[in-house]
Amino acid sequence: MRLLVLSVLCVALMVVDARFETLKPLRSQMGLVLTPFYWLADLPVRTWQRATEQLSSSTSLVAENEKLKAEALLMQRRLQKLAMLTEQNVRLRELLNSAALVDDKVIVSELIGLDPNPFTHRILIDKGERDGVFLGQPVLDASGLMGQVVEVMPYAARVLLLTDVTHSIPVQVNRNGLRAIAVGTGSPDYLELRHVAETADIKEGDLLVSSGLGQRFPSGYPVAQVTEVVRGSGQPFLVVRAIPTAMLNRSRYLLLVFSDSRTPEERATAAAQAQESADREAAEAITEPAAPASETQTPAAAPAPDVTAPAGEGRP
Amino acid sequence: MISGRLNNGWVIWLSLLLALLLSVAPMPESFGLARPLWLGMFIAYWAITLPHRGGMGAAFFFGLMLDVLSGTLLGQNGLPLILSTFLVLSLQQRLRMFPLLQQSLVLMVILGLGQLVQLWLNTLTGNRPPTLLFLVPVPVSALLWPWVFIALQWARRRFNVY
Numbered sequence: 001m002r003l004l005v006l007s008v009l010c011v012a013l014m015v016v017d018a019r020f021e022t023l024k025p026l027r028s029q030m031g032l033v034l035t036p037f038y039w040l041a042d043l044p045v046r047t048w049q050r051a052t053e054q055l056s057s058s059t060s061l062v063a064e065n066e067k068l069k070a071e072a073l074l075m076q077r078r079l080q081k082l083a084m085l086t087e088q089n090v091r092l093r094e095l096l097n098s099a100a101l102v103d104d105k106v107i108v109s110e111l112i113g114l115d116p117n118p119f120t121h122r123i124l125i126d127k128g129e130r131d132g133v134f135l136g137q138p139v140l141d142a143s144g145l146m147g148q149v150v151e152v153m154p155y156a157a158r159v160l161l162l163t164d165v166t167h168s169i170p171v172q173v174n175r176n177g178l179r180a181i182a183v184g185t186g187s188p189d190y191l192e193l194r195h196v197a198e199t200a201d202i203k204e205g206d207l208l209v210s211s212g213l214g215q216r217f218p219s220g221y222p223v224a225q226v227t228e229v230v231r232g233s234g235q236p237f238l239v240v241r242a243i244p245t246a247m248l249n250r251s252r253y254l255l256l257v258f259s260d261s262r263t264p265e266e267r268a269t270a271a272a273q274a275q276e277s278a279d280r281e282a283a284e285a286i287t288e289p290a291a292p293a294s295e296t297q298t299p300a301a302a303p304a305p306d307v308t309a310p311a312g313e314g315r316p
Numbered sequence: 317m318i319s320g321r322l323n324n325g326w327v328i329w330l331s332l333l334l335a336l337l338l339s340v341a342p343m344p345e346s347f348g349l350a351r352p353l354w355l356g357m358f359i360a361y362w363a364i365t366l367p368h369r370g371g372m373g374a375a376f377f378f379g380l381m382l383d384v385l386s387g388t389l390l391g392q393n394g395l396p397l398i399l400s401t402f403l404v405l406s407l408q409q410r411l412r413m414f415p416l417l418q419q420s421l422v423l424m425v426i427l428g429l430g431q432l433v434q435l436w437l438n439t440l441t442g443n444r445p446p447t448l449l450f451l452v453p454v455p456v457s458a459l460l461w462p463w464v465f466i467a468l469q470w471a472r473r474r475f476n477v478y
């Protein structure tokens with residue numbers, strides 16, 4: 001008897017949860033209560049990391065430091081070029097009278113949990129509704145797109161990764177603008193491109209960037225790199241496999257993107273202001289480079305001010 | 317439901333919370349497929365030793381908690397748990413007399429049935445696992461059952477839960 005009642009209740013809950021929105025508040029409240037669970041479950045891993053950090057020898061720290069410095073130098077060089085290119089791009093776009101490209105606002109969040117189900121590729125991050133996270137928000141790591149937010153709780157959010165079988169993203173080949181859809185395969189290692197014609201100009205090593213056509217992901221972020229193109233396989237379309245550029249199962253710090261939906265004029269003025277403030281900050285940073293370096297110790301704190309600073313009021 | 321004149325009932329709740337914690341704890345990628353069905357095992361233990369305390373209610377409740385934690389539809393983990401708890405409860409008279417190995421064999425079948433229901437629900441929601449690997453947790457849980465049983469037995473004796 002009790003079996004019957006509870007089973008019917010379960011089925012009813014499932015149907016309601018799948019079809020209607022009524023259970024969402026309940027869910028998010030339960031999520032609020034249960035978020036410490038993930039924190040607790042993750043505790044041993046974090047303690048271990050902290051311990052290894054504490055115990056790692058100074059030589060390895062020095063080596064890492066040198067490597068990071070070299071990396072920073074390379075990035076700086078690219079950034080110098082980028083500033084010039086951005087300015088040029090904005091000017092050209094003004095000439096063409098098209099929408100200005102603005103840096104999207106991003107916030108940094110930390111991974112706090114993985115989905116226990118091995119057949120889905122979802123992760124939990126430590127930013128939620130209270131930080132302005134919204135459904136469908138794109139998530140990046142340092143090297144590319146990772147996925148999108150599919151569930152928002154007050155202090156946490158669930159992110160569906162690109163490689164999940166239920167996920168697809170519109171992309172284009174960076175070399176020639178060829179559009180395609182990259183579909184997750186359920187394997188963490190590669191994506192597949194759907195419906196690419198036999199004669200399409202695509203080859204190994206091509207970089208796929210998000211095309212922004214789905215109105216969900218901002219355009220121009222790297223998604224994947226083509227590794228395998230099988231022609232003449234007897235199927236109507238090409239079989240194209242690509243490795244995600246984001247380190248989907250290694251990144252611990254992720255970026256949440258707020259792309260804006262403002263008019264071109266607003267964007268242009270905001271971009272100008274942001275550029276100005278960024279320049280000013282850069283100038284300040286050059287005059288007193290020692291001060292911030294000594295303050296920021298954790299890797300989490302370091303990138304945060306840099307990425308949030310130039311955004312201004314870029315919230316949609 | 318676990319209620320009424322239950323001596324030291326908090327031990328049961330604590331153990332079930334521990335099971336919930338274990339079922340979302342991070343595991344190495346290669347073992348992710350073999351994550352034991354902690355909640356199923358823990359609830360089965362309490363259903364076998366204290367059947368008059370029910371267990372269906374707890375199965376329902378913790379199933380919902382697991383659903384929220386793993387982001388599935390509410391009830392998707394609850395239904396298999398309820399079904400397997402019901403089976404354990406109806407076989408309880410026999411199960412409690414079995415030696416541990418035989419118990420784990422029977423539990424393997426019961427938990428396997430639960431996983432099949434889970435598969436069915438996953439298929440309905442469009443997340444069909446591509447292979448039969450979703451059954452791997454079942455033998456793993458069966459192998460772990462004697463140890464779980466002994467540990468919980470110790471806890472039950474130690475805190476005098478009845």
